[in-house]
Amino acid sequence: MTSPIDLLRRQVSDLHQELVRYDLVVWTAGNVSGRVPGEDLFVIKPSGVPYDELTPDTMILCDLDGKVVEGDHAPSSDTAAHAYVYRNMPEVGGVVHTHSTYACAWAARGEAVPCVLTAMADEFGAEIPVGPFALIGDDSIGRGIVETLRGHRSPAVLMKSHGVFTIGRDAKAAVKAAVMCEDVARTVHISRQLGQPLPIAQDDIDSLNHRYRNVYGQQRAAR
Ligand SMILES: [Zn+2]
Secondary structure: OOOOOHHHHHHHHHHHHHHHHOOOOOOOEEEEEEEEOOEEEEEEEOOOOOOOHHHHHHHHEEEEEEEEEEEEOOEEEHHHHHHHHHOOOOOOOEEEEEEHHHHHHHHHHHOOOOOOOOOHHHHHOOOOOOEOOOOOOOOOHHHHHHHHHOOOOOEOOOOOOOOEEEEEEEEEHHHHHHHHHHHHHHEEEEEEHHHOOOOOOOOHHHHHHHHHHHHHHHHHHHH
């Protein structure tokens, strides 16, 4: 029988191809991880391996301190940030990081993407916030992600001058948030070229987000 860890290795490996499909990554940048249900472990991309060479077997199993438990390669250089999120946000089951173009254009200015589209109110329930500037090498990226997203409706954060980190109940949800983040960053960017996007009233954002999270989800589940 396939173990939960093997299933997760396959899922996380396959989800990396979604980053390619949606044009969110170049070269070996970007990574997906998923928490092993019920265990203090997660599966993440190896460092420096091209996307078309990623397989379930090349995925790295790590503990929540980011130490390798199983795997032939070094884990992604962003492993410490993923581990910090898993340690500090027990509800999170998946984390994604990309340098997707339009989202990075906002991150480079240190500007949040304002919530000016109903689809954004649905998915993000708020602006997509900016996290602090942080250098790789210690917990500062992870801490910035957690401090920005804890208590925030948005599952995505634009780390200043860097890129996107998204969270989800599982790895697939985090990938979806990364895809949607780039989509709205692009649309709002284009809208800005022609004028000032119109704000949506907070009450309307709240009601759209509530409907999407509750009514809409239940209808989909019933199908
Ligand atoms: Zn990065």
